[in-house]
Amino acid sequence: MYQNLASDEILNKLTQIAADPYERAKEWKMETGSKLIGCYIMHFPEELLHAAGALPIVLQVKEEPITTGHAYYPSYFCGPTRSIVDQAAKSELDFLDGFVGGDYCIQAVGGSEVVGNLLPKVNNMFFRLPVGNQAWTQGDIVTGLTELKRDIERFADKEISDEDILNSIRIYNKNRSLIREIYELKSVHPSLLSSSDMLSIIKSSMVIPKEEHNEILESLIPKLQAKKDSIKEEGVRVFLSGSFCGAPKNDILELVEQSGAVVVGDDLFHGYRYISDNIAEDKEPLAAIAAHYIDKNTNVPCPTRCDPKTDWPQYLVDSMRKHKADQLVIVMTQFCEPHMFFYPDIKDAMQEAGIPHLLLEISHELDSIETIKTRLEAFVEMAV
């Protein structure tokens, strides 16, 4: 169905899906009668939920202001967790059959407690993902996965076989590989698609069946390949970093590009972080998923994982060199503690490497957009 569409038309479709992120999932539920499970938000083994015949979706931040949710979660918590609380408080998540919370961040734990309270009919599961990287960490992650698998099986009333998980791993690996192909194209031909397009690709992948998404990407990639050499390349090469849990707002991405920059790479959760690495298909599946958590964090270090063997600032320096990026734009979600703890080290690493960087602290309400615009323009101009 997507084969006859031009790349822009396909991207438009993906943008539509991303703009109304739960619609396709709701349709899917009607069509299949199967269960929909929301993941709150980062680091979930979606493959396990998929293997049970459910559709896992990564809950998305909505750009609209938080209103009803104010009564349930304090305003000094991060926008992503508050936005999901707000959606639950407005009954917008009633379509879920289950949701999974996680312990990667205390603000996400608190948010899932509130959502659990607001949605008493929705099955409330939890994924324990031990932090660190000690000799026993991988085994402990397997235990966390085994507990979650048991709870999903009870909830879905279905035994999940290794073959089921492996099958899901293959589908998800394919999706990751396809998106990485697009990333490679964008690194060399950054104007081929905008960073908002890139975001739509990732966001849509998080909220619709991966099988469908794979089909769409298989139509899109050859079209992008065919187009790439006709695109005129200009602009300051920028690398985007941060923005955990919530995707950077489209307004911000547009401002980056309007300032005269092109985005050549990122480490966003709604970006490269989500697809950086595949899960081994030739190992016992839970062990393979556990190893993946350690490996993908070595590839793209995450400050929530508390792994002292990783070096996020150095990763940024290396990635920027790899992508020939001139400047770093850091998008920091207001009140995001894991990110705030790391900023001084990133600042030092950038200074040492002679890479200019700009820190943008972004509130959910986006109340300082004019200032952001001025700062971005001045920053990008520096490199011209």
Place this chain on the structure above:
Amino acid sequence: MAVQEAKRANRLKSGKLVNKLVNEYWEDLINAKKTGKKVVYTTGLPIGPFMAAQDMAWIHGEGYGARVAARHEEKEPQTFAENRGFNRELCSYARTQMGCAMFAELGVPDDLNPGPIATEIPAPDAIVTCYPGCSTGPQWDWAIERVFGKKIPWFNVVIPYHMGRNGSTYMKGEEFEENVKYVVRQFEDLIKFLEVVSGKPYNWDKFQELMGVTKTVGKLRMEAMDLCKAKPAPASFFDWSIQIAPVNYLTAWPGTIEAMQAVKDEVQERLDNGVSAVPNEKYRIFWEGIMNWNKLGWMADKFASYDATVVAGRYTHMAFWHEPDTIDPEHPLRGIAINHLECQLNLGYPITEERMMTLSKDYSIDGIVFHGARTCRSFSRSHFLLAENLNKKMGIQSTSFEGDMVDDSFYKEELVNTRIEALIESLEAQKSRG
């Protein structure tokens, strides 16, 4: 209309005994390097005995932050941290201790003039994290590890959140038992780690002895607090806040049994003689939230002025060796794990609510004060739910205000006054309606 006369809280006299122990502890710590002791940085719940058994000194990050603030020296380390790029929305304990650690590692910059306590922190030989119910704790320790150039060995005991899955409740159920086993196994590895750091085999005899002390002090404190179920209450939450040190970073320190025994005796004596914490107790309040250390004395008098006793709190009553009976000094690891796993911050919402309802009933609570510590989001995460549900289920009224542990820039005195007054007024109206 609530009438506020200037009345003073009648604070426990024996509380002062603990000051001597606190001074001894800091003296020992500051001189640790001179006396050839290794220094371990810790955060989270009290794990001092693990190190004390190996004759090592330990710094409790929050304890250090609170001490610096108590001497009004917190501004300089906080400014240093902020100048380095640490955002002021980060945990203020973390910012304060990291500022001090940076003075030690990077030196004092020319434009700052920190006090003596803020600059006397010894550098660590190891870092041990054991943080229940807060991801900020391990992240803070990781930041410390980086401040010291990634050279310091770091051991992180992962305390799994006790959500209450599959019917598991307080100290019961499959999830609870799995969690206990998991933590015990990590403690066994921690002991091996400490053997390496200290360079000698683990001294189990000393550890068992120290856990015997911990159990005794824990029991004395819980029994003394229990006596305050009486009306009027002989001591208040503010007394129990001061008495945190012997069950926190001073755990098993020599003299803690005697100090806590004296506290319990004084509470018993007050009870026998009809002496109360607040001269004319009319209302009984629950304090929900971490303590605001800069305002402790002020708060105690404030509530006394309204004839209100703050009798209990989640901070004091649901953590810090609050389950002493689970500790078997001969085989202490399981009991330590239980006390850590079942502490206030680590419990899932339904368990927290159930525990708070039980405490509210036991202590005949009329109202709750929610202190939303701006930079301790672990504590404030469930405040709005608790306020709504405790009101719905038990008819308990509440008020809330923002503050902080050791950063008083988040604290608006006028607002606090108005909110407390409003709560007292509504309690008064409720009482007069009968």
